[in-house]
Amino acid sequence: MSSLHVSKVRKAYGSTEILREINIDVEDGDFLVLVGPSGCGKSTLLSLIAGLDTLSGGEIRIGNDKVNDLHPSERDIAMVFQSYALYPNMSVGQNISFGLEMRKVSKPDREKAVQDAARLLQIEHLLDRRPGQLSGGQRQRVAMGRALVRHPKIFLFDEPLSNLDAKLRVDMRTEIKKLHQRLGATIVYVTHDQIEAMTLATRIAVMKGGVLQQLGTPAEVYNTPANTFVATFMGSPSMNLIPARIERMNGALHLQVGEGQKAIDVELPPQPAAVERYIGEKVIAGLRPEAIGVENERATSALRTVPVTINVLEPTGPDTLAVLDLGGIEVSARLGADMPHAPGEPCELRVALSKLVLFDTDTEVRIH
Incomplete structure (x- = not known):
């Protein structure tokens, strides 16, 4: 060889x-x-x-x-x-x-x-x-x-x-x-x-x-x-690309998703220094479907609970694919097989921000 x-x-x-x-x-x-x-x-x-x-x-x-x-x-x-x-x-x-x-x-x-x-x-x-x-x-x-x-x-x-x-x-x-x-x-x-x-x-x-x-x-x-x-x-369903904004509040970086009554504000875990340059700027937040609705996650400091509305559920056997409304934006999630919620129902899901990837809005290149 x-x-x-x-x-x-x-x-x-x-x-x-x-x-x-x-x-x-x-x-x-x-x-x-x-x-x-x-x-x-x-x-x-x-x-x-x-x-x-x-x-x-x-x-x-x-x-x-x-x-x-x-x-x-x-x-x-x-x-x-x-x-x-x-x-x-x-x-x-x-x-x-x-x-x-x-x-x-x-x-x-x-x-x-x-x-x-x-x-x-x-x-x-x-x-x-x-x-x-x-x-x-x-x-x-x-x-x-x-x-x-x-x-x-x-x-x-x-x-x-x-x-x-x-x-x-x-x-x-x-x-x-x-x-x-x-x-x-x-x-x-x-x-x-x-x-x-x-x-x-x-x-x-x-x-x-x-x-x-x-x-x-x-x-x-x-x-x-x-x-x-x-x-x-890479990935099926593919990574969610969510328009968002980086802000600093009370000494911590926050990710703001959506506008108006549906807007969501999430405190971020520690980020690379490069993210600091985007304070007050729009970014693209990337989240894999399996990072939304997590049940077991060791990095508890990076877990955040967010309000969502379930639009569609697709049971596959071992898990359930879902289409959710997150801050007025449609996203995909891979949830447990025994998902207790029904379409049209608002609920709260845990998101693993340890798996968050941020991209520059103009170049579409990962910020790192």
């Missing part, structure tokens, strides 16, 4: 910029997920790493080797595609071993590699079948097996689960995570599904419009988003 270093990488077609100075470092054994909406440039970046497209600027290194001008076959990478790309006239075993055969690997070594990969992926009983006799999940395992036998420096996955149904996607996510844990492989994985990103990655790169918005661990991206785009793209 190996590290990957993407430095100031650009890609343009004529005057149209697809990628704008992307900088990403992936350590040996990392599972990096490139995530973002369609057209953000994540698949283009994967193609540049694979050597399937040429850079307009910048540098890509695999380990200590600069690979900008290397052919894909010389980069020692293995790619798993969305479409599986299996040969229909070959058996599963032949599909897995075909790349090794092309590299003149001896037959005994090929057979051992195929058996090892099949055992790891639990497809030993499928080796004599043709791809047309397999389910979508089984085909995906075969495609992964073909990549595994190569023992490449880096695995590249291009939306490999998007063709599967919802339950199978969940099952295959688990298998891919197990695979990474067993092998300690370096993986770069492209998806538009933020749930896949959160569950699989050791590090996430969030992209939008060809620009890297944030690079960090799943916890960093989820709890301390760099800007309002990351805040709303």
